[in-house]
Structure formats: structure tokens, C-alpha cells
Amino acid sequence: MNQASSTIVWFRDDLRVADNPALCAAMASGPTTALFILDEQSPGVRPLGGAAKWWLHHALNELRESLAGLGVPLLLRRGAAAEVLRGLLAADGISTMHWNRRYGGAERAVDAAAKKLATDAGLEAHSHAGTLLHEPWTVLTQDSRNFKVFTPFFNALQRLPMRPVLDRPEAQEPVTTELTSEKLDDWGLLPSAPDWSHGLAAAWVPGEAAARDRLGVVLEEIAGDYATSRDRPDTDGTSRLSAALRWGHLGPVEVWETLSRMLRVHPERAEGTRALMRQLVWRDFCWNLLYHYPDLATRNLRSEFDAFDWAWPGSSVNRGPEETTAARHFKAWCDGSTGYGLVDAGMKQLWETGWMHNRVRMVTASFLVKNLGIHWQVGEEWFWDTLVDADAASNPANWQWVAGCGADASPFVRVFNPLLQAKKFDPHGSYIDRFVPYSKVDQMVDLMASRARALDSLARMKETPPAETGT
Structure with missing residues (x-):
């Protein structure tokens, strides 16, 4: 027979049933209901990119089926987490909450507020190390x-x-809950008009x-x-x-x-x-x-790079010829029409499949930041929107690594030459031929001249006095 739930396990970036500390602890403490909140409203929480939303839709469908096999229903709610939880925790019979910890600054603030909500309501709240x-x-x-x-x-x-690896928990008797779930299809996570996800579906099975x-x-x-x-x-x-x-x-x-x-x-x-x-x-x-460093996606870890003269396509400050050139270059980079086969193949692979080979990620990022002189944040935001694996830590950290302004960064003077990289790592040209088989695009910049401009910018940055800080 069905049983009423006494425990909620809150899923976030841990969409699995095996080796899941929060799920195991929740099911050990009593009849359990699972919860996923699509929170793009809490202060500082970064909204998902388009490719990530596609992945999440399909991953939640699979998670729902896996949890059903354990007798655990999955509730879906959308909104600021504190507001959603305030209503759920008031439900009769709920006594305990479990979740796996998150580490971004905004997410930690959300979780701290959730724990306070639970304890103020007389509930137990337990966080776990699972990610x-x-x-x-x-x-x-x-x-x-x-x-x-x-x-x-x-x-x-x-x-x-x-920590020890945890087994998949044993199934419980199916739970009955009066709590309502939103419909996943109503969230509009899948692209439409147009549906650009066919390449993603051909490349991946989320879950x-x-x-x-x-x-x-x-x-x-x-x-x-x-x-x-x-x-x-x-x-x-x-x-x-x-x-x-x-x-x-x-x-x-x-x-x-x-x-x-x-x-x-x-x-x-x-x-x-x-x-x-x-x-x-x-x-x-x-x-x-x-x-x-919670502002990893928006601030140079090496503050001396604040003086570097990177271009910002679409900037509302500079509308002169340099801004126009940067916008044109950025669009060509996004479209995979720079005239450099390895860069263009990588950008085409990204758009078609939501993923790019790591070696090519470094080459495309270096080309944008150093040969085109465009700020790394612009590229990071494009990757955030188009990668199915867009990760709040790895994405900005790796962009800063390539740009030379991050922790343990590649020296700025290391400029990846896309022609030499292609010769070394795609020696038969099969990767390039797969994604840009008939490319006849002119090379938009001269590699040697653009590299020299980048190094000149680096020299000017080093000559710039450090900004004064307030007391």
C-alpha cells in the first residue's frame, strides 16, 4: 500500500540515484519525495543556457523514471527556491529535508536560506557532500x-x-503525496521556432x-x-x-x-x-x-588584467570602428566562418552537438581572446549558452586559464596557432572535413600580425600603474 512522505530530497546538479548521499540519507530516514526546483529567480543565480535547458528537460524525464522504480515521486516546481520551499515545508507530515551541497556563492546563499526556513519551521535539514x-x-x-x-x-x-561510494538505495513502498507537481513540458526548456536541437539529440542521450x-x-x-x-x-x-x-x-x-x-x-x-x-x-x-572567488565568471583573478584593452562587441560605450570590427569578428567566430579550419570546425561542432573537443576549445578560445582581441567573458558567455556541459566553475576558470588572467593560467604569450594545431592534432584533416568540408572563407586576420598586436597590448598593460583601491 502507498505511504505518506515524511522526507524531501532536493535534487539540483546531482541527477542520479546511485552514489547519491542525499538520496540515500533521505530514504534511510523515512518515506521520501524528490523535488527539483528550476530556480532562475534567486539573486545571483545564473540562468541556464539554451543547450543546458535541452539537456535538463531530458535528464529530468529519465530521473523521474529512475525514482519511480524506487517508489519515490518527483515534484517539479519553478521559481525562487525560498518561495517554493516556504510553501512545501508547510505541508502536513514533512519532517526532514536532504540535499547535496553546492559551492557557488549565490547557490550557497540559497541553501543557507533553505536551511533557515526548515529549522524555523521545526524541520530537520541535512546537507551532504555529493558533487x-x-x-x-x-x-x-x-x-x-x-x-x-x-x-x-x-x-x-x-x-x-x-568518502565511500554508495549503492543505489533499496526501493521503498510507493509514496502518496498531496503536493502538486508542475508539468515539465510547461517549462519550455526545449527549443522551438526553430528547433535547433536535432544535432544535440543525435549526439547525446542525457541521463x-x-x-x-x-x-x-x-x-x-x-x-x-x-x-x-x-x-x-x-x-x-x-x-x-x-x-x-x-x-x-x-x-x-x-x-x-x-x-x-x-x-x-x-x-x-x-x-x-x-x-x-x-x-x-x-x-x-x-x-x-x-x-x-564567487565572481569567477565576471572578474579577472589576476587583477592586473583589468587594464588589458580587450574589445567588447556590442559595447554601449564604444561605437567607433574598433567596436564594429569586434562585432563582425565575434559573429564570424560564433558562426565558424573565420577562415581557419580548426577554429571553424570547433565552432560548428559546438553549435551542432552542444559540445567541443577540449583541445579545440583551447584553440578557439585563444583565437578569440588573442588573435581577435575580444574579452574572454564574451566567449565564456557564448560557451555557457551553447554547451550541454556548461559548468559554473569549469567554464569561466578554463576561459581565464586560456586568457592568462586566471589561476595557474597559461602564459598570455602562449598563443595557439590554429594552423599548427591542426597539422599536429588533426593530421589527416578528417575533423575539419567533418564540420567544414567545403569552407572557402577568407582568413579574417593575419595570425602573426594579430599575435604581435596581442603582445603589444600585454606590454601596455604591464606599463599601466595599478588601480588605486579605496580604504
Whole structure:
């Protein structure tokens, strides 16, 4: 027989049922109802991009089915989280809430308000560690500061004990709830007029099941050669697990432990497996940065770059020839019509599939920031809108890395040459031919001249006195 719910588990970026600490704790404490809030109204919360909304729609459909198999109904609500929760927590019979912690500044404020709402209403509220390898405040230097360089962060993280991987919880008796759920189709997450998502649907199946299938492929076919194959966009040599990790279809601890087992069983695959594990730690490093620098997406971590003369397409301040050129260049970059095959192929891949190979991400970002002289925030916002794996920490941290203004950043003088990069990493031209097979576009800028302009801008920045700060 059905039972009334006494516990709510609040899903966010953890859309899975296996190795989910909040879900396991909730179901252990009593009959459970799941909740997902589409919150784009709380102060500071960044609205999802178009590709991410497409992914979320399909991921929630799959999560609903998985939870139903556990006897857990899924409620969907839209609005500012505090307002939604204020109404839900007043329902009869609800005694406990569980969720996995988030680490962005705005999200932490939302969660703190949620905990206060629950405790003020006489309810228990429990948060859990379920989205990173380690909490950002636990990976610190010897003098208790956050790391700004990756390698010592990597070494310190590995010395910390990992939480245990949790099994999928046992099914409960189906729950009956009088709480109403909104209809997912009414949220309008899927594109229409026009529907540009056909390429995304051909490339991806959002959800936990597909993510686990892909992890199996990674273990069997990719991890061993990952150290060398990851740089080749013309082959299937990367994990392609970024979206699964961003949406929490796989927990990073489970992926880490799975790769650790491979190291023990297949030592001949050690080099590639360790390189893949290093990428998992880089993800934690980015989140560590966002936790300590909540304005990561809008402010240079290296403040001296505030004086760099990047262009802002569409700026309301500058409407002269430079602004017009920047706008034209930015549009060509977005459209994949710069005349440089590797850049254009990457931008076409992004638009068609909602994803881009990591090596090509670095090349396209470098081209925008250094050859076209356009501010990294402009590119970061475009990626945020078009990537299915758009991640609030990794996206800005990686853009700042390429731009030279971030933590442990690539030196600004390192300018990726798209012609040399294509020759080295797409030697047969098959990646470029796949996405821009008949491109006859003129090259919009001269690589050597634009590189020289970028380095001149860097020199002028270094000559600029630091801005005075108030007291």
C-alpha cells in the first residue's frame, strides 16, 4: 500500500540515484519525495543556457523514471527556491529535508536560506557532500589558504581520504503525496521556432543510464590511451563524461574509485588512467576557485588584467570602428566562418552537438581572446549558452586559464596557432572535413600580425600603474 512522505530530497546538479548521499540519507530516514526546483529567480543565480535547458528537460524525464522504480515521486516546481520551499515545508507530515551541497556563492546563499526556513519551521535539514571529490574548504595549503596552482592542489587532494561510494538505495513502498507537481513540458526548456536541437539529440542521450554506458566504454577502450589520444579531435579519444559530471549523472567519487580499480587490475593502462584522474581533480580545482572567488565568471583573478584593452562587441560605450570590427569578428567566430579550419570546425561542432573537443576549445578560445582581441567573458558567455556541459566553475576558470588572467593560467604569450594545431592534432584533416568540408572563407586576420598586436597590448598593460583601491 502507498505511504505518506515524511522526507524531501532536493535534487539540483546531482541527477542520479546511485552514489547519491542525499538520496540515500533521505530514504534511510523515512518515506521520501524528490523535488527539483528550476530556480532562475534567486539573486545571483545564473540562468541556464539554451543547450543546458535541452539537456535538463531530458535528464529530468529519465530521473523521474529512475525514482519511480524506487517508489519515490518527483515534484517539479519553478521559481525562487525560498518561495517554493516556504510553501512545501508547510505541508502536513514533512519532517526532514536532504540535499547535496553546492559551492557557488549565490547557490550557497540559497541553501543557507533553505536551511533557515526548515529549522524555523521545526524541520530537520541535512546537507551532504555529493558533487566533488572533496569539499573546497578541505583542500588547503599548509597555512590554510586555498590553492592557486594546480599541481600542489592535485598532490594535496590525493592525500585526503575519499568518502565511500554508495549503492543505489533499496526501493521503498510507493509514496502518496498531496503536493502538486508542475508539468515539465510547461517549462519550455526545449527549443522551438526553430528547433535547433536535432544535432544535440543525435549526439547525446542525457541521463544516468547513458552516462554509465559511456563510462564502460571509457574503461574498456579509452582510459589506457587517454594520455595521448585526448588531444586528437579526429578520434574518439576523450571521456566525453563532462556533461554526465556537470549534471551529476555520475558522481566523481565513483568515477575516481572505478579508475583506481583499473590502475590495480591493469597497470599497463596506468599512464592514461592517471591522466584521466588528473582531469577529475582539475574539475575540483575549478570548483575550489569558484568557492573562494564567487565572481569567477565576471572578474579577472589576476587583477592586473583589468587594464588589458580587450574589445567588447556590442559595447554601449564604444561605437567607433574598433567596436564594429569586434562585432563582425565575434559573429564570424560564433558562426565558424573565420577562415581557419580548426577554429571553424570547433565552432560548428559546438553549435551542432552542444559540445567541443577540449583541445579545440583551447584553440578557439585563444583565437578569440588573442588573435581577435575580444574579452574572454564574451566567449565564456557564448560557451555557457551553447554547451550541454556548461559548468559554473569549469567554464569561466578554463576561459581565464586560456586568457592568462586566471589561476595557474597559461602564459598570455602562449598563443595557439590554429594552423599548427591542426597539422599536429588533426593530421589527416578528417575533423575539419567533418564540420567544414567545403569552407572557402577568407582568413579574417593575419595570425602573426594579430599575435604581435596581442603582445603589444600585454606590454601596455604591464606599463599601466595599478588601480588605486579605496580604504
